[in-house]
Structure formats: structure tokens, C-alpha cells
Amino acid sequence: MKTTKVTVLMPxxxxxxxxxxxxxxxxxQTFPDFEFLIINDGSTDHSVEIIASYxxxxxxxxxxxxxxxxxxTLNRGIDLAKGEYIARMDCDxxxxxxxxxxxxxYLDENSACTVIAANVIFLDEQGISRGIWExxxxxxxxxxxxxxxxKANCIAHPSIMIREETLKKYRYNPLQNASExxxxxxxxxxxxxxxxxxxxPLLKYRIHPLSITSKxxxxxxxxxxxxxxxxxxxxxxxxxxxxxxxxxxxxxxxRDIYYLIAKKALHSIFKVNWHNNRDLFAVALNNSPxxxxxxxxxKIIGFVFPxxxxxxxxxxxxxxxxxxxxxxxxxxxxCFAEERPWVFFTKKSAxxxxxxxxGERARLCNMWFLxxxxxxxxxxxxxxxxxxxxxxxxxxxxxxxxYLLLPYLKPxxxxxxxxxxxxxxxxxxxxxxxxxxxxxxxxxxxxxxxLKGQYLKHGGPxxxxxxxxxxxxxxxxxxxxxxxxxxxxxKILYVGRGSEEKRVHLVGRIAALCCQRGLPVEVLLVGDxxxxxxxxxxxYCDFLGEIADQGHLNRIYDDADLLLLTSDREGFPMVxxxxxxxxxxxxxxxxxxxxxxxxxxxxGWLVRNNLGEExxxxxxxxxxxxxxxxxxxxxxxxxxxxxxxxxxxxGEKFCSAYRSLLLDS
Numbered sequence: 322m323k324t325t326k327v328t329v330l331m332p333x334x335x336x337x338x339x340x341x342x343x344x345x346x347x348x349x350q351t352f353p354d355f356e357f358l359i360i361n362d363g364s365t366d367h368s369v370e371i372i373a374s375y376x377x378x379x380x381x382x383x384x385x386x387x388x389x390x391x392x393x394t395l396n397r398g399i400d401l402a403k404g405e406y407i408a409r410m411d412c413d414x415x416x417x418x419x420x421x422x423x424x425x426x427y428l429d430e431n432s433a434c435t436v437i438a439a440n441v442i443f444l445d446e447q448g449i450s451r452g453i454w455e456x457x458x459x460x461x462x463x464x465x466x467x468x469x470x471x472k473a474n475c476i477a478h479p480s481i482m483i484r485e486e487t488l489k490k491y492r493y494n495p496l497q498n499a500s501e502x503x504x505x506x507x508x509x510x511x512x513x514x515x516x517x518x519x520x521x522p523l524l525k526y527r528i529h530p531l532s533i534t535s536k537x538x539x540x541x542x543x544x545x546x547x548x549x550x551x552x553x554x555x556x557x558x559x560x561x562x563x564x565x566x567x568x569x570x571x572x573x574x575x576r577d578i579y580y581l582i583a584k585k586a587l588h589s590i591f592k593v594n595w596h597n598n599r600d601l602f603a604v605a606l607n608n609s610p611x612x613x614x615x616x617x618x619x620k621i622i623g624f625v626f627p628x629x630x631x632x633x634x635x636x637x638x639x640x641x642x643x644x645x646x647x648x649x650x651x652x653x654x655x656c657f658a659e660e661r662p663w664v665f666f667t668k669k670s671a672x673x674x675x676x677x678x679x680g681e682r683a684r685l686c687n688m689w690f691l692x693x694x695x696x697x698x699x700x701x702x703x704x705x706x707x708x709x710x711x712x713x714x715x716x717x718x719x720x721x722x723x724y725l726l727l728p729y730l731k732p733x734x735x736x737x738x739x740x741x742x743x744x745x746x747x748x749x750x751x752x753x754x755x756x757x758x759x760x761x762x763x764x765x766x767x768x769x770x771x772l773k774g775q776y777l778k779h780g781g782p783x784x785x786x787x788x789x790x791x792x793x794x795x796x797x798x799x800x801x802x803x804x805x806x807x808x809x810x811x812k813i814l815y816v817g818r819g820s821e822e823k824r825v826h827l828v829g830r831i832a833a834l835c836c837q838r839g840l841p842v843e844v845l846l847v848g849d850x851x852x853x854x855x856x857x858x859x860x861y862c863d864f865l866g867e868i869a870d871q872g873h874l875n876r877i878y879d880d881a882d883l884l885l886l887t888s889d890r891e892g893f894p895m896v897x898x899x900x901x902x903x904x905x906x907x908x909x910x911x912x913x914x915x916x917x918x919x920x921x922x923x924x925g926w927l928v929r930n931n932l933g934e935e936x937x938x939x940x941x942x943x944x945x946x947x948x949x950x951x952x953x954x955x956x957x958x959x960x961x962x963x964x965x966x967x968x969x970x971x972g973e974k975f976c977s978a979y980r981s982l983l984l985d986s
Contacts (some may be wrong), residue, residue: 324403324711325353325354325355325356325403325405325808325898326352326354326355326404326405326886327355327356327404327405327406327407327408327421327425327482328355328356328358328398328402328403328404328406328408328485329347329355329356329357329358329408329410330358330399330402330407330409330410330952331343331347331357331358331359331406331409331410331411331412332359332360332391332394332395332396332398332412332871333359333360333361333362333368333372333409333412334361334362334363334364334368334388334391335364335365335366336368336413336415336890337364337365337366337367337368337371338366339412339413339414339527340368340371340372340412340413340488341371342411342448342669343356343358343411343414343415343416344372344375344380344411345600346414346415346416346418346423347416348375348377348380349418349424350380350416350418350419350420350421351419352415352419352421352422352425353752354474355379355404355408355421356379356381356402356403356697357377357379357380357381358374358381358383358398358401358402359380359381359382359383359652360383360384360394360397361384361385361481362385362389362390362391362394362399363385363387363388363389363588366753368412369382369384379742381401383398383401384779384935385395385397385667387595387638390498392493392494392495392497392498392981393427393495393502394542395426395493395501396493396495397946399488399489399492399493400489401497402485402488402489404485405423405485405711406428406482406483406485406624407482407483407485407488408420408481408482408929409420409479409480409481409482409483409916410479410481411478411479411612413527414444414479414524414525414526414527415444415525415527416523416524416525417523417524417525417603418668419523420439420524422926423439423523424437424439424482424519424523425482427517427519428482428484431517433484433515434515434516434517435484435487435516436481436482436483436484436509436515436516436517436518436630437481437482437483437516437519437616438454438476438477438480438481438482438516438517438518438519439456439477439480439481439518439519439521439522439524439546440458440480440518440519440520440521440522440523440528441453441454441457441477441522441524441525441526442522442524442525442526442826443525443526443527443528444525444526444527444528445527445528446527449933450525450933450934451528451559451933451969452624452694452821452822452824452826452889453771454477454521454526455821455851456469456473456474456475456818456893457475457476457477457518458475458852458853459475459852460475461517461518461519461520461852462517462518463515463516463517463653466506466510466516466517466518467510467516467802470503470506470507470510470544471550471566471569471570471573471853471862472573472576473546473570473573474479474500474503474506474533474858475500475968476502476506476516477524478502479499479524479526479857480524480526483573485648486493487509487514491508491509491862492506493974494552494556495967496552497549497552497553499545499803500545500546500940501685504547504549504552504553507549507553507570508557510566511557511562511566511567516674517904517967518854518858520856521855521856521857522812522826522855524724526840530542532914537689538722538905541878541962542594543577543578543581544581546577547574547577547581549580550571550573550574550924551574552869553570553572554567554574554575554624556659558912560827572958582774587734593632593902600615607803609828609912612697615698615832616697616698616700616704617714617729617731618701619697619698619699619700619701619702619704619705619707620701620702620704620705620708620729622698622701622702622705623701623702623703623705623708623709624636624705624706624708624709625705625879626702626705626709627712627896629709629715630663630684631661631663631918632657632660632661632662632663633657633710633711633714633883634657634660634662634710634713634714634716634910634983635661635662635663635665635712635713635714635715636650636653636654636662636663636664636665636683636709636715636716636717637665637667637716637717637720637722637723637726638650638665638667638717638718638719638720639667639668639719639720640662640666640668640670640671640675641666641667641670641675641676641679641685641687642671642672642673642675643671643674643676643867643868643869644675644676644817644818645817645894645895645896646677646718646719646741646895647675648675648894649739649741649750649764649794650679650718650739651675651678651680652681652794652795652975653716653739653979654677654680654683654974655678655680655976656975656976656979656980657683657979657980657983658680658682658683659682661682661683661684661688662683662684663683664683664684664685664686665686665688665692665703665722666685666686666687666688666689667689667692667709667720667721667722667723668669668693668695668720669689669690669693670687671849672867673687674869675869676801676868678908681736685760686808690938691702692722693722693782695714695868696722697857698720699728700722700725700729701729703726703985704726704729704730707723707726707730707734708730708731708734708759711733711736712733713730713735714734714735714737714984715730715735715736715737716733716737716738716739716983717737717738717739717790718738718739718740718741718747719739719741719745719747720839721747721750721895724738724747724750724751724754727754727755728754729755730757735759735761735983736757736758736759737758737759737760737982737983738751738758738761738762739761739762739763740761740762740763740764740768740772740892741764741765741768741770741892742768742890742891742892742893743767743768743771743775743892743913743914744890745822745890746773748771748772752775752779752791754888755776755781755782756785757818759787759788760787760788760790760979761789761790761984762790762791762792763789763790763791763792764777764791764792764793764794764892764893764914765791765793765892765893765914765917766791766914767836767913767914767917768892768913768914769789769791770788770826770931771981772786772789773786773789785974790941791978792975792978792982793833793893793969793970793975794893794895794898794970795801795898795970795972795975796895796898796899796902796966796970796971796972797902797972798902798963798966798967798970798971799902799963801963802904802960802963803879803903803904804956805882805904805955805956805959807952807956808882809841810841810842811840811841811842811843811844811882811883811945811948811949811955812842812843812845812880812881812882812883813832813835813842813844813845813881813882813883813884813885813945814844814846814847814877814881814884814885814900814905815828815830815844815845815847815848815850815873815885815886816847816848816884816899816900817848817886817894817896818848818849818850819848819849819850819852819853820853821855822888822889822890822891822954823853823888823973824887824888824934825850825854825857825887825936826851826853826854826858826958827887827941828844828846828854828862828885828887829854829855829858829861829862830849830855830858830934831844831855831885831887831938831941831942831945832844832858832861832862833858833861834938834939834976835855835861835942835945835946836861838942840942840945840949841949842925842945842949843862843863844861844862845854845862845865845877845881845884846862846863846864846865847865847866847867847868847874847877848866848867849866849867850864851864851953865877867980868974874899875899875903877913878899878900878902878903878905879903879904881900881903882905882906882948882955882959883905883906883907883908883945883948884896884897884900884905884907884908884909885908885909885941886907886908886910886915887909887937887941888910888912889910889912889930890912890913891912891913891914892913892914893913893914893915893917894913897909897915897918897919897925898970900962900967901918901924901925901962901963901965901966901970902931902963902967902970903963904959904962906924906925906926906948906955906958906959906962907919907925907926907962907963908925908926908928908941908944908945909925909926909927909928910928910929910930910937911927911928911929911930912930915927918969922958923961924958924962924964924965925958925962926941926944926960928941928944946953957970969978
């Protein structure tokens, strides 16, 4: 019989800076039945004194006589563990109070599950929350985790709890230094051992320069990925366990090698180490002599292709799914319906919700698989095909494929792009081909200034700045303002994706805090957002899902009072334009071009983005409370929001500006 339910296993090596916070986060757990096995791996700082200062019988301090390293220390801890379950913990992380209780309950109630992980929130060195880990947030079920692991790790090691007999059977592989956890997940999955994840953050995962993860990813982290997967695969093959799933691992090994070559090429060409930016790696690879040969040979195929685009207009966009950028792209294509342009989608869309918006008269080519995975041949074929046309015009936005294509188009091809927001990455991977663009469109004045500043910083020729143009987006603004009906509950709306930069988890926190304060509000979220809101906060939110029908969305705007936007970066979002057009008062962080249109207390509210997340939540809740109490001010601001939209967002000039830009050579 086990003497305790859980062993919390925490190795410590020179962890004094964050150690006290980590220890107290375990001692303050709502689940009390655990032993806290702390193994000091030869620390030379004040770590031991900090641990010894706690007079708690659950703490069991073990000393390694010499520094053994993380893997040997973990395996020693496995041998010493007395709990039915083993929970991992690192000395620089913070476990939320209910972590152990929720994980124990899950394992007790789900006998088929062997490992239960949890979502994490990133912390920086100062303890400020830095959002979620997207790979972690989108993988919860065993199937999702198992399908993702051949590509990369998606489980935070210190977030897991595992059955003791399983960990004692598998242990950690001493050959997998700095990736012992990823190797363990791979070995468990190949044997069909179930790993699942609680769909809420239960751990604050600290990222700082001295962490093992940061150190191991400093230079060419692909090398670590390749080494880890090859070592794992070789051990599996030796035991004769070749499966389809193992073949997926090998496919991703080749993918890692591809990106490693690209990264080294980037370093060779630009003499700069670009970490975690595979778009820039592709740009470098595109300029390598080998790829240039393949692309130029492939041009012949495109040149003799037996079809023709009679409009000579080519558009390249990444997606056709529901989204603000996609709505803008569809509006641009709609301006050229009579010409019947060709539209290419270059990435896999989450859905086809907005495909119909691009119009029946345009030729829609959703061949993302060939364009993405056929590279570099696809670049050459497309270049050859476009080059055979007389006076062709190409337009792209947010598409890496488009920027890789530009260097291989003949000089007389007119090339134009659209930048929605500075800071999303496209301004970086498009920089090497900026001189090939005849014009660049920005949707707000701040992005215009940011692009010109980038050119100045990199010593670009003066003519590049002259090619940056401002064409603001538009929305259909109702001809007259419709007075909002005063309701008991203030209706608060979020519209958008659940992606990292949107910080939708803050919307969930705001909803929960408003409820705790007894504010009469209803928080509705439109979009694929449920996964981005902490599970504890979801009961305070109404999730309406993705809405592709604009009429349906307009009715929701008509019924809403406030629009929340908690993003850490934006251009100028369509949702603010649409909301204001229907008299919805925005409450937003002051990012991108938003401050150019919102004036706090007049037609919206601005909250400083440089505040910590908790302060942003607190300030937005204060604004909501004020709006609940002062409905007269809310009504005045609603009318001001509509008036601003009517003056600035109507689209009379939109199509004429784009037609003049693309068709007037």
C-alpha cells in the first residue's frame, strides 16, 4: 500500500532566485496528501538554506553528493518516490493552488489515462504573464497529443502527473539530455499509453535565459529535435516496433532537417541568427543556388501550361476561413469582380466560412497543399505561368509564398502587397523583396510610419518609403443610428480568433471578475475562442462560435453595448469598425492604429497595453462597472462611435483606390 497519494518531485540546482515561490505554490495546494521530494543536485548558491527554512513535514530534502545532472536526479527521485502518483515540478515555476487536486481527481476517475498534463501560462523573469503556449493550448485529448508529438513537443514537463508504476517502468533516458521529457512522451505514445491534458492552466511556466529549455534552444534547436527523434526511433526499431505512427516521426525528422538547412543558409547569407522564425529561413533557402536552379527549371512547366488567366490579375492570400483579414481580402477581390481575377490560397484554412465572400466571378484556387509542400517547384511553375501573361498584376497579403515568388517574376510584372499590422512577421520576411514591390498598402497611418521606419533602420533607398500608401478599410455603415435598447444586463461582446496575440483568456478573466463584483453583464464571444479561455472562467462566458453570415453578426452588434479587445498587437481591426458602425462602444488596449480612432470617454475606451495583464483586467472591469452605472454616458458614447464610423469607415473611396492602384499602370 502506498503511504501517500502523490509524490511531488522537484530537482534543484542553483535555483535560489525563484525557489521560494515554487516551494510555496506546492505547500499551498488545496490537496494536502503529498510528499514533497526535493533533490538538491549539488547547488552552490543559497538553495539549500531556502529549502531548510521551511518547517513542513511533507518536505523531504535529499542531497546528491555531486552534481549528477537533471536526468540522473529525476531517476533517483523516481526510485525514492512513495506516492501512487508522481507530479513533476521545477524550481522556477509556479503551480496554481488547485493543480494537484484536479489532477488527482482526473486520474482517479479516468483509469485509462496514465499521464495527465495541464495547460500553462508563460511567465517572464519579473513574474509577468506572457500569454499561452499555442501548441500546448490546442492539444488536449490523447488523439490530439499523439498526432502532434511526431512534429514537436506540446506538453510542459513540470505540468504533468503520472502513475508511479508507469514512470518506474519507463524512467528517463540518460541519452536524451535536455529533451528527456519529449523522449518519454514519444516512448509512451508508441506503446499506446494514454496522455491527456486538463483544458485549463494549472501551472505558470517561467521562461528565462538560464532555464534548461532556453539554453538548449540557443543555437539551432532543430538539432535537438532531430537528435531526440532519431535516438527514440532507433531504440524503437531495435525492438521491432515499426508502425505508421513511427513513420510520421521520420517524416517530421526530414522536415526538421529541411528547416535546419534553411536556418544555416539564412545565417550564411545574412550573417544573423534568426531564432524561431521559419518564414525567414524559407526566404534564405529561396536565395540558395540549388533552389534557384530548381525554380528556374520549373518555370518552363508554368510557361507551357495550357490555360490562361484572361484578366492577368493574380491575388495571393493565405486563408479563406472566418477572420477580419480574410474579410478585407474578399472586399478587395470584390472590387475587381468584372475582371474575373484568379485568387490563390496558400495555406490550409481552418474552415471555408468566407470562401463565398471572394465572389462567384473570381476563379478561386484553393490549392494550398501543392503551393506549400510543392515548394520550390510550385514557385517556379507559378512564376512561369504568370510571366507568360501580358502586363500581369500580382497582389498579396500575409502570404510567405507570395514573397518567395516575387524575385522570379519578370520586371514588367506589377507587384503590390498589403500590410495589415506591423509586428506580425510579414514585414520581416517581405523586407528582402521590398524593392520589387511597386507599391505597399497600409491600412492605418501608424503602419505607414512603421514601414518607413523599418526602411530607415535598415538603410533602404529613399524610393521605398515613397511607395508606401494608405488605403483604409471600410465597413457597411447603416444609413442612420439606431438607439440602443436599455437592458437590465449590459451586453459585452468579443469577436475574433482565439490566437495568442488576442489574449482571449483576459476576456474570460474579465467576465469572471465582473460576476464576482456582482455587475449586471453578459459576456458573449464570437469565434473559435473556447479553447483560449481558462476552464475556470468559461461558465461566465457565452460562446457563440464562428459566424460567417454577416447579417447574423450585424444583429449581434445591434444588440451589444461594449466590444472588448485585449490584444497585445493589432493593425486596425475590422471588428472595431463593424462594432462602432452599429453603435457598440469599444474597450481596447492602445495597440496599432486603434488610438488614431478611439478617444477615451468619447467614442470608446483605451487601456494601456504596457500594463501587466492583471492591471488590464482590473481597468477594463472598472470601465465596465462605470458603464453599468452611467447608462446615459454609455448612450452618448454609442452615438459618438456610430458618428465616427459614418465619417471615417464608409467605403466610397475603397474600391476606386484599389482599382486605380492595380489597373492604372
